[in-house]
Each structure stands twice: as C-alpha cells, then as structure tokens.
Amino acid sequence: MKKFSLIISLLFLSIGLLGCQKSGNEEGLDKEISKSAEKITDKPTIIGEIVQIEGKRFLVENKIEKLPDGRPDAIWFSTDDIEFLKVGLTVSVWTTKIEESYPAQAVAEKIEINE
Known part of the structure; x- marks a missing residue:
C-alpha cells in the first residue's frame, strides 16, 4: 500500500x-x-518644449496633450548631447524605456529640434 x-x-x-x-x-x-x-519607433515618445535644463538632463513638456488629471505630459531626459539644447526649443524625443513618475524619467535615444 x-x-x-x-x-x-x-x-x-x-x-x-x-x-x-x-x-x-x-x-x-x-x-x-x-x-x-526596445526598438525605437517612427513616432517620438514626446513632442514638446524644453522648459528646464539641469546638468546633463532636460525637461520636455507637451503643451498640447494633458494627462487625465490636467497636468501636462512631462519627461526628464538625460543625454550627453546637452550643449545644443536651449530652454524654449520645441523638440521631438525618442526613448525605449521610461521610469514612470511625475515627471517621468528616461534616457534620450534620439532628439530632433523642431522649427
């Protein structure tokens, strides 16, 4: 048994x-x-205005689209190519990974200055 x-x-x-x-x-x-x-897409992660620069990072706010609570969509991006960026520029920024907080945080993988 x-x-x-x-x-x-x-x-x-x-x-x-x-x-x-x-x-x-x-x-x-x-x-x-x-x-x-992990692939960069054709569509940027965010299109917006650079509103602040600190060291090797910059804050982009989307002035058109808002979050459900009314705040602007905003992401801090870190990059080594900070010297050509200025507050007030409108940029398109691509990234593959975003740390979700407010504002969110990410590494800029591609940056285009919009005119």
Missing part, C-alpha cells in the same frame, strides 16, 4: 510540475515582446 501511495504522489507531483512550465510558443512571445519594447 505504501508503494502505491508513493507512486500516486510522484505521478501528481510530476503532472503539477509539467503544468507550470511555459510552452515554446509562450517563451517566444515573451522574447518578441521584450525585443519590440
């Missing part, structure tokens, strides 16, 4: 462990999502 109980227990344990594994399709989907999140 003990052997039968042991066999049944091992059978249920192995079935439980197999059920917790990801299938090959799910693993591929996870990889595809993480790859697509």
Whole structure:
C-alpha cells in the first residue's frame, strides 16, 4: 500500500510540475515582446518644449496633450548631447524605456529640434 501511495504522489507531483512550465510558443512571445519594447519607433515618445535644463538632463513638456488629471505630459531626459539644447526649443524625443513618475524619467535615444 505504501508503494502505491508513493507512486500516486510522484505521478501528481510530476503532472503539477509539467503544468507550470511555459510552452515554446509562450517563451517566444515573451522574447518578441521584450525585443519590440526596445526598438525605437517612427513616432517620438514626446513632442514638446524644453522648459528646464539641469546638468546633463532636460525637461520636455507637451503643451498640447494633458494627462487625465490636467497636468501636462512631462519627461526628464538625460543625454550627453546637452550643449545644443536651449530652454524654449520645441523638440521631438525618442526613448525605449521610461521610469514612470511625475515627471517621468528616461534616457534620450534620439532628439530632433523642431522649427
């Protein structure tokens, strides 16, 4: 009887462990999502005005689109190419990762000055 109980227990344990594994399709989907999140898209992360510069970072506010609570969408971007930026310039900025806070924070991966 003990052997039968042991066999049944091992059978249920192995079935439980197999059920917790990801299938090959799910693993591929996870990889595809993480790859697509790291690509720079054609559309900029934000288009707005530089309202503040501190050290090697600058704050961009979208003057058109507002957040649901009425505040302007704003992101602090860090970059080594700060010397050509000035307060008041309208810029388009691309990034792949944003730390969500207010204002949000990110590394500028591409910057275009709009006229």
